[in-house]
Amino acid sequence: MNIIVLIKQVPDTTEIKIDQKTGTLIREGVESIINPDDRHAIELAVSLKQDYGGKARVISMGPPQAIDAISEALGMGIDEGILLTDKNFGGADTWATAYTLGKTIKKVKKYDLIICGRQAIDGDTAQIGPQVAEFLNLPQLTYVTQVEQINEKRIVVQRASEDGYERMESPLPVLITVIGEINKPRHPRVDFLINACKDKANIKIWDAADLGVTVQEIGLSGSLTRVIKTFSPKTKREGEILKGSKQEVVNQLIDRLHERHLV
Numbered sequence: 484m485n486i487i488v489l490i491k492q493v494p495d496t497t498e499i500k501i502d503q504k505t506g507t508l509i510r511e512g513v514e515s516i517i518n519p520d521d522r523h524a525i526e527l528a529v530s531l532k533q534d535y536g537g538k539a540r541v542i543s544m545g546p547p548q549a550i551d552a553i554s555e556a557l558g559m560g561i562d563e564g565i566l567l568t569d570k571n572f573g574g575a576d577t578w579a580t581a582y583t584l585g586k587t588i589k590k591v592k593k594y595d596l597i598i599c600g601r602q603a604i605d606g607d608t609a610q611i612g613p614q615v616a617e618f619l620n621l622p623q624l625t626y627v628t629q630v631e632q633i634n635e636k637r638i639v640v641q642r643a644s645e646d647g648y649e650r651m652e653s654p655l656p657v658l659i660t661v662i663g664e665i666n667k668p669r670h671p672r673v674d675f676l677i678n679a680c681k682d683k684a685n686i687k688i689w690d691a692a693d694l695g696v697t698v699q700e701i702g703l704s705g706s707l708t709r710v711i712k713t714f715s716p717k718t719k720r721e722g723e724i725l726k727g728s729k730q731e732v733v734n735q736l737i738d739r740l741h742e743r744h745l746v
């Protein structure tokens with residue numbers, strides 16, 4: 484089975500700071516990690532490979548330092564990595580990101596299963612998986628919590644829905660997005676990690692020319708959306724201390740809740 488995992492290197496924080504002038508993320512001084520959901524995607528790929536054989540690759544689009552995320556994935560047991568790095572990929576919205584990742588997958592050609600995290604903790608859109616599936620004209624199963632069965636033709640998964648869980652089946656090839664409850668990611672093996680960091684033979688580095696895409700199709704130029712302004716919402720809280728006996732305070736509180744149509 485040929486498995487591709489899409490991984491994103493993200494800042495190790497959920498408090499994203501934005502440069503107000505450029506509208507881009509401020510990454511200085513923040514450690515980078517593999518996006519948490521993507522670690523679960525890697526774990527799934529490695530365990531499926533162990534159970535059914537085949538090859539597992541990771542693909543990541545990002546700055547040159549995203550090679551660290553790929554090396555860590557190799558440390559966890561992934562066979563090969565592709566780093567997409569080119570200044571022209573910069574400023575990509577989800578459309579341009581999915582387009583670039585989709586083009587890469589088409590170039591790789593061999594895939595039965597594509598695994599993404601559900602959501603990146605910085606961009607937070609949860610759009611990339613579904614957009615890549617659309618680009619490749621593949622079926623997609625999102626919010627997967629368990630792979631119940633898989634063979635060379637079909638997959639049966641359990642996925643989380645708003646009301647509980649659903650069991651779904653799809654033919655292969657398919658793209659799935661996974662959430663944290665699917666598994667517990669393993670730690671990288673030190674020997675694998677040292678090999679990955681020392682010998683980069685299993686990591687390919689591709690730019691726009693390698694994908695055969697023009698500058699107009701990718702990055703900021705290929706993006707359909709533009710960030711006009713970014714800002715944090717202003718939160719204004721008014722405090723009020725209710726006075727009186729316990730019963731009076733409770734009655735006042737209930738009145739306030741009724742006034743605001745909260746009960």
Ligand SMILES: Cc1cc2nc3c(=O)[nH]c(=O)nc-3n(C[C@H](O)[C@H](O)[C@H](O)COP(=O)(O)OP(=O)(O)OC[C@H]3O[C@@H](n4cnc5c(N)ncnc54)[C@H](O)[C@@H]3O)c2cc1C
Nearest residue numbers: 489544574576577580599600602603606607608609610611
């Ligand atoms: C106009 C505009 C400009 C932007 N400029 C920048 C910028 O300059 N720098 C910047 O960092 N972001 C920028 N962004 C954000 C960028 O578009 C998103 O980070 C990116 O498209 C991925 O979306 P997401 O983070 O919401 O991923 P999600 O859709 O939440 O991610 C879901 C899954 O998709 C996969 N995935 C996501 N991104 C990648 C990737 N890059 N490589 C491999 N797999 C991936 C992972 O499996 C991940 O778990 C910009 C966005 C817009 C709209």
